Amino acid sequence: MDMVTSATSLSRSGLSDWIIQRFSALILAAYSLCILASFLTTPEMGYAEWRALFDSNLMRIFSIFTLFALCGHAWVGMWTVGTDYLTERQLGGGATAIRLVYQAICVLLIAVYLLWGISIFWGS
Amino acid sequence: MTPDKFTVKDTRPVNLDITTFKFPLPAITSILHRISGVALFIATAILLYLLQLSLSSEQGFSEAVAIMDGTLMKIVLWAITTGLFYHLIAGVKHLLMDLGWGETKQGAQLGAQITLGLAVLAAALAGAWIW
Numbered sequence: 438m439d440m441v442t443s444a445t446s447l448s449r450s451g452l453s454d455w456i457i458q459r460f461s462a463l464i465l466a467a468y469s470l471c472i473l474a475s476f477l478t479t480p481e482m483g484y485a486e487w488r489a490l491f492d493s494n495l496m497r498i499f500s501i502f503t504l505f506a507l508c509g510h511a512w513v514g515m516w517t518v519g520t521d522y523l524t525e526r527q528l529g530g531g532a533t534a535i536r537l538v539y540q541a542i543c544v545l546l547i548a549v550y551l552l553w554g555i556s557i558f559w560g561s
Numbered sequence: 562m563t564p565d566k567f568t569v570k571d572t573r574p575v576n577l578d579i580t581t582f583k584f585p586l587p588a589i590t591s592i593l594h595r596i597s598g599v600a601l602f603i604a605t606a607i608l609l610y611l612l613q614l615s616l617s618s619e620q621g622f623s624e625a626v627a628i629m630d631g632t633l634m635k636i637v638l639w640a641i642t643t644g645l646f647y648h649l650i651a652g653v654k655h656l657l658m659d660l661g662w663g664e665t666k667q668g669a670q671l672g673a674q675i676t677l678g679l680a681v682l683a684a685a686l687a688g689a690w691i692w
Contacts, residue, residue: 459659462652469649484615484622491616507605514598543602550605557613 441533442520445540447512458513461506468503497558504554508547515543586673594651597644604641639684639691646683651676 447454479486490496523536576582584592615625628634654676658664663672 459656462656466649466652469645484619487615487622511602511605514595515602518595518599546602546606550609553609553613557609557616 441537445537446516447509454513454516457509461510461513464503464506465510468499468506471499491558500558501555504551504558507554508551511547511550512543516540519543585670586677587669590651590654590673590676594648594655597648597651600644601641601648604644607637607641635691639687642687642691643680643684646687647680650679650683 443449447457475490476482491500519536519539523532523539525532528535611625611629614621614628616622629638654663654672658669658672663669
């Protein structure tokens with residue numbers, strides 16, 4: 438692994454990234470199934486029911502946790518895809534620069550999701 | 562590497578035509594897991610937008626419902642839901658394989674078949690739900 442590749446990984450360690458990816462996956466899976474279950478148990482989902490679901494403190498904390506899990510999960514995943522396909526073998530000499538731009542866009546989008554999500558779950 | 566450095570059995574058949582490569586089923590489920598992951602990362606923006614709108618007010622909720630009622634948006638939401646289910650199912654397979662399940666050649670083949678089978682079922686159920 439070259440220097441730039443490892444310097445941009447989430448935890449600078451493949452094993453830590455591997456664990457982060459799995460733990461965050463469990464949180465994301467639990468949250469997805471929870472939202473699915475709430476749709477299935479509330480056939481007539483209106484504004485009041487929807488609002489009440491996200492207003493409970495438990496759901497707020499679960500949502501924020503999931504948001505953090507999403508950000509970590511997305512970074513490890515997008516990093517893995519980027520370092521696999523945006524390489525010198527595929528793109529030639531400019532690969533590192535292209536990959537850094539790609540990673541910068543990913544970081545920006547993750548930061549937007551994080552702040553946006555917090556404002557939705559905590560602010561509204 | 563240069564050809565003269567590499568003098569292994571040159572009678573072996575050589576195929577460098579990528580369009581005729583046969584991808585085994587586990588390779589297909591793997592690349593779909595990646596494609597669905599990247600797509601979901603981008604689609605999160607749509608989901609956050611709809612969530613924010615739906616939670617903003619009674620009127621915002623109605624607006625979100627109206628947006629989700631359009632044919633194009635229904636297709637987009639079906640694609641997102643199917644992508645999410647696929648990523649979830651393939652992710653569970655990943656976790657099971659981390660635990661050592663289905664690591665043989667036959668096991669990987671069966672795991673990939675189950676993954677695709679469940680994904681098709683999930684796609685159908687998501688379609689029935691949305692339409």
